[in-house]
Amino acid sequence: MHHKFKHDETDHYSYKEQRELATLEADIPLLEMEKQQLETALCSGNLPVEELTRKSHRIGELIAIIDEKTMRWLELSEKG
Numbered sequence: 001m002h003h004k005f006k007h008d009e010t011d012h013y014s015y016k017e018q019r020e021l022a023t024l025e026a027d028i029p030l031l032e033m034e035k036q037q038l039e040t041a042l043c044s045g046n047l048p049v050e051e052l053t054r055k056s057h058r059i060g061e062l063i064a065i066i067d068e069k070t071m072r073w074l075e076l077s078e079k080g
Contacts, residue, residue, distance in 0.1 A: 012080040024073040028066060035062040 013021065038055045041047060047055065 013076070017076055017079070021073065021076050024069050024076070028069050028073065031062055031066050031069070035059055035066065038062070 038059050042052065042055055042059070
């Protein structure tokens with residue numbers, strides 16, 4: 001699931017919303033990249049059990065964070 005996390009029309013946003021949109025647009029791709037790197041590491045088959053467990057837990061956290069930030073981004077972008 002890929003979104004274009006850019007929104008050019010800032011006329012309809014408060015300053016706080018503009019800053020929040022900019023932060024979301026910067027954060028979401030970084031979180032997705034981290035998730036992809038973890039998925040690649042998990043698929044390598046070379047991880048000790050403890051690291052596998054830690055990385056699996058982090059992927060779960062990232063999915064929740066990405067979903068939350070994406071929903072907020074969609075909410076703000078629809079407002080504009």
